[in-house]
Structures are given as structure tokens and as C-alpha cells.
Amino acid sequence: MSNASKPALECRDVTVKFGDVTALSDIAVSFVPGQIHAVVGQNGAGKTTFARVAAGLVQPSAGAVYVMGEEIRTGHVDQSRAAGVELVHQSFALPPSFTVAEAMEFGATGKGGIYSRKGLVEKWRAHLASLDVQVDLNRRIRDLPIETQQGIEIARALVMDARVLILDEPTAVLSPSGIDMLFARVRRLKERGVTVILILHKIREVLGIADTVTVLRGGRKVEGPLPIAEVSAERLANLIVGDAIARTLDRHERDALVGTTSPVGEGAGHLEHKTAPSVLTMKAVSTRPDNEGIALDGIDLEIRPGEIVGIAGVEGNGQKTLVRAISALADLANGSIRLAGEDVTGKPLAARRAIGLRIIPFERNVEGLSLTSSLWQNWSARELLQGSLLKLIRPAAVREACDRSLKEWSVSYHNSAQKAGSLSGGNAQKVILAREVDSQARLIIAAQPTRGLDIGATAFVWQALRQARDHGAAILLISSDLDELFDISDRVVVMLSGRVNGEFRAPFDIASVGAAMTDAAARTSA
């Protein structure tokens, strides 16, 4: 243990450029071995790039990386691995059709060859057990709950005797109890002497697990690593957001944005909607199984005008199918859907959009925009689909209308002929808002509307949804971020395995919502 005094991982003046964009500039940071280090920052702060530099996946344009005091060649995964640095990615990379044993064997060693299933099971059982991953090694990855998949990912990363384990946003996909399990696992790794670097973006989580915290903002290191005892939630929040922006946000909003404390929500207190006829009524809706996600199983859901209903749940529990069912993009096996007083059960999406359905879809760059098409084409698609396909249009007039609308939504762009793919995530989302949030909107589905956006853009989207709500639209918000849901929803509905597993009203209790996200028995209602 002669290395004990040397930092487990050290970066000296690391700068990373992607084309004209500087993702990291002059990052100098060193992590003491055997501790749990948190790296925090908002979206776009450079957290993931930092992790990828350490793991050798990104070649920095300047700077050096040291592991246990030894300099390693940057930009080479095998070099980082040999030095004992392993990265578990934000989105898991386990092949869904593999069994656990196969995923361990081929994921960890990357070797091919002849093998016996039984042999593999024997080989990996002890390793998984030593890391408290309780799983039948013959089950397929796709059949496992997400917490277990993550456990396997971590186990796989530790096969090569890793000394530094980096977890990139490991909590983003987990339920509150899943997060507790993960943190327990991380603490046991610390006891085994592994240095763990957690990329996080919620202050609550940082304070709950880390020994030190490092804050990135806009590709620069703001502070850190600070011993956790020396920082308050308040200070950390300001460090993450930046003092300038912190002053423009109200305290409540800022706390929800950075996850300072356990959120409860205040409840917007819009009472008039209780009596108005509902905008969306789903009765006993079930969908046919397809390969795009788990089927709905008897969903009852009602949303009234002027109400924001949040859908909580661990990702993959039918949220996407719910959106597809309301949008006529999934086949119903059963049940009925009424929209703005009309039975639309068998009607196509165009008809539903005609009576006021608007969708901010999950995948901004796939379902929301055609990145290689111009802004005005993207913006005008919804309206063009409402008339005859052969209707003559004047592109100059459409572009003018588009310009007006994009200005109103303060999109920053050069001209409406530029490709949608040239916009930043926040601006791209504003283009979608400009298209989907209009005065005729009756029901707006907002599916992960702030994913990947920085704090300013996130606050903008929330504001837009609240405004639409105040104008009488009904809003269905799907999010995996409980802070977001609690902050702006009037009601939260929890989905589990394609069903509604509980409904809550503000003030929200994170513990009971979290229980409903994972435990089928807890059919609580508040």
C-alpha cells in the first residue's frame, strides 16, 4: 500500500474540444483513494465527458491523466482498464438477449470461443454473490429489473480488479428504493477499497452518499473536491447553478432543479378544474403487446382542463405505451379513450390532433424533429397535416409565420431554412414547444420534456407548461425525475408494469410515491 498517499485518479489541465465546442477546459482535480467522490453539475456541464476521458473513451486535446500516481496514455480504453479504471455508462450496454452468465463472460473478457452454459454459471456465481447481486444466472438480461441490470453492470466492471469505478448518472433510471440499494452497494465497494466516482445531479443524493464533491459548470471546475462536511445544500445549489442564474430563479424552482431536499410540491391549488368536464378520459385501456414496450393493462385515467397530471414510474413500466395509446400509435385491445368530449377510440392521430391533442414526444431528435430538415418544415408539419395534402402553400408565408412563432418562443437561430439538427437541445425543444403549444391545444402530452436540457431551458419548459395550464389546457407530464414531477404536477399517478399503481395529491410524500413505483402490493392512495 505504498500508493496510499497518491491520488487514485488525477487529471491535470484536461481540455476536451469537439469541433468548435469546448466540452472541458483546464480541468485539474485529484481524488483520494478509498473514498466515494461525487461529481455534480447541470446538463452540459461536462460530467459525462470527464468520465469518458478518465475511462479512455475520449482523447483530450490537452492535459494528462494519472491513476495511482502513474500517467496513462489518454484516449485508450485498454490503457485505462489496465490501470484499473472502469466506467459504467448512463445507458446500460448489456445485450438484452444474453443470459446473466453469458453477459458476464463475454462482456467482461470480450473473448469468443466454445463454452458451456453450466460452466459459465459456475464460473460467475461466486463473483456475483460476493457483490450481493442476487440473480439466477440463467435468466435473460431483458427479463431483469433495472436495479439488477445495474448490479450486473457494476459486477462486470469489477471483474478486472478495478481500483477506480466511475458510475455515470447511475440514479437517473432508478426508483427511490433502487437508489438506496445502489448506495448500499457503493458503500460496500468502498469497504473493499474501491475508489468510487459517482456522476450525479441531485444534491440530495450527493449529501447522502459522497465523501467529497466536485462541481462542474460549463466545462470548468467550479470547486472541489470539497469534503462533504464542509458544504451545505444551499452553497452546493448556488455552485451548480451559478450565482448569476441563481438570483433569477425563485428558491423553490431552484431547489427542484438541483434536487436539494426531498421534494413535496405545493400543489398549484387550481380548484376550478374539479368541476369542469374532463379533457382526457381513458377507461380500462389495454393495448396489444408489441415490441416497442410493455403493454397497458386496464388503465383508467382522467385529466381535467387546467390540471397538470404527472406520470411517475421507473422507466419502461408502460409510460411510453400510454403516450402511444393516447396518440393512436399503439393498438388497443380493450377500453375507450375520450378526448375533449369526443370518443376517439378508433380515430387516427390526425383526427385527435384536430380536436386539440398535442405531443412533446420522448425522443426529441427522433419523434420530435427531423434533424436534417429545415426548421420551418419541422415547425409547419402539424398544421400542414390538418389540410389536404395537395393544398397549395406559399413557403415564404409559412416561413414568415414560423419566424414569428419561433421569435415568440425566443428560439435562437439564424434563419428558418437552417437544419433542425444545428440547434442546441434547449432550442430544439423550444421549436417543438412552438409547434405543439398553441391556443387550440386542449391536452398537451409532455414526455420527458426537460431531459438533457440545462437549467435555464428546463425552467423555460416548466414555465411554458404552467402557462398552458393556466390558459386551460390539460397537461400530462411524463418524467423519471420526481423533483420535476412534484414541483409542477397537481396530481401524480404512478405506473408499474403497465398499470396505474397509485395516485397522489400534493403535498407529495416521496416515500409512498417511491413505494408505489416498485411495490405492486402498495396500492396506496392519498
Add this chain to the structure above:
Amino acid sequence: MKDSLFTVARSLVFVVFALVLCALVFQFAGYNALTMLWAVADGAFLRSGAIEQSLRWALPLFITAVGVGISFRAGFFNIGAQGQFYVGAICAAFAAEAFKGGPAFLVIPALILSGMLGGALWALWPGLLRLRSGTDEVITTLMGNFMAGLLLVYVTSGPLKDPSGSGQQASSRPLDAAYRISDSLGLSPTIIAIAAAVGILMWLLVNRTAFGVLASLAGRNGTMVEWQGARLWKLGLSSFLISGALAGLAGTIEFMGPNGRIASGFLPAHGFTAILIALVANLSVLGTAAAAVFFGGLASAALYLPIMAGLPAAAIDIINAAIALFITARSKFVDRVLRLGGRPQ
């Protein structure tokens, strides 16, 4: 505007590259490259009467190529223009047999419509297979070309066989002179009018209708348009049908105009040249017109070279192949050379 200028510049650059490559090939094959290229230019555009000859080839190519552009825009790689061209001509030839003796002002439109329907039919089944069950349209339309070629052999040596034919190449009975839309030179006001009408209508469709915008969005990202409420199969199938109908129309023009009959294996490269034209034009309608004139010139030069200049007609095949080569490589190679494009599209 800057974008379209860039597109034009890019197309010109790869045509120039292709010609340089050809010059090298000619030189190594023992010809004087400059003489060869000059002879090509002479045969295509410079000698007297060359322009008319070039337009004779350019107009049907333009019609087919515009159709190809429509389906490519919508994201469907319909490479079956050749087959649709044949089936269009075959249907028009059958219709000519059926309507024989009718008044020309009725029969001529009827033949043209039959040809367009035939071409559309030959695009319909790959379109349905693609949109209903996801069958790759590149495979089906390519197979459709072979099937149409064999069908042409069959009808010209079977049901439509000309008994007085020479026996060298099976062909159909000649069309009554009353129903011809041009003499054997192949350039007539009717054909020019048809091509102009196609050009104007298709330009409007692409640039001035909701269909044009939505089909182009669908071609780049079908999922997005679906989430907007479009029925993809409607956009896709109409694009397929339009491209088939236009290829069929071109086949019909060749049948009713310069050829006056259909022959086994006639104009075997028409559809593929049209695809090349559409790609060189970057799928724009105006660009297609310009590119069609260029390739029409090459087609006419191919006939001129061996007779008037004593040079091999294969020179034109080499030029076509070289252009195809550079088009396939365009986004990577040419963009890198030009360094104008910014991010790749």
C-alpha cells in the same frame, strides 16, 4: 439560396472529377483524351442539329428522373424505373392493339394513360410490400426490372409479335401513324408539351404543396411525421405510384414517339441513367432538367462517336460510370474536397 448554390457547385465538381478520371482512362487506353472529350462535346451539343438530338433523349429521361426524385425524396429507393418504363410501354402497346381504329384524339390520351397506369402498377406491388410488410424496396424493384425485361421479351415474341419482323430483335407491330406523337427523330411539340407539363406539375408538387413538405420530412425522418399524425403509407405509396407512373409515361413516349413500336430489350439503360440524373440533380426538379439535358447529350454523343468521329461509343459508358462513381462517394469525398458543407447532411 446559398444551400442550393452549394448543391449546384457540388454537382458540377463531381462531373468535372468524373471527366478528369475519364480523360485518364482514355489516355491510357491509347486515345488522345482531349480529342475524345472534344468529340463528345461536339457530338452532344456543338455540331449542328446536336441540340435537337440531345433533347430527344433528354425529355424522356427527364420525365423518368423527376419521378425517381419524388420517391427518393420520400425516402424510398425505388430503383425500378427501368422496369416501370418497360411495363408502361408494354401496357400502352396493348392498349394500342385494343383501341385500334378509334379517333386519334381519344386513342392518344388513352394510350398515354394506360402507359402511366402500367408504370404505376409496376411500382404498386413493391410499394405495398414495403409499406405493409417492410420488404426492402431496393430488392423488389430491382427484381421487378428483370421481370419486366423478360415480360418484354415475351410480349414482343408472343402476343404482340410483328410477323414481318427481321428476326434479329423481336418487336411489336408498329403503331398506326395516326397515333404517333412524333416522327422517328423523336422531338415534337407534343412531347415537349408533355415534358413541360410534368416539369411544372412536379415542381409545384415538390415545392408548393403540403405533400412536398411532408414527403420530404417523411423521407428524412418517418417517425417524426408519424408522431405528427401523418399516415406514412399514404405519403409513401403516392410517391411510389407517381414515380412509377412517370417512368411508364416515358416508356409510352418512346413507344408512341421515336420508336413507334416496342422491341425486346430496347433502351436497357434508360431507368438507370434516370437514377443517375436524379442523384446528380440532388433530387431538385430544376436540377433534374439541367442534368437530363447533359445526360441526353451524352446519349446522343454515344450514337455520334463511332459514326462521325470513328471513336468507340463505350467512351460514354465510361463517363456515365465515372459520374456514378463520384456520386456514390459524394458526401464524403466531394464535401471534404470542397470544405464548404460544414457538417455532413
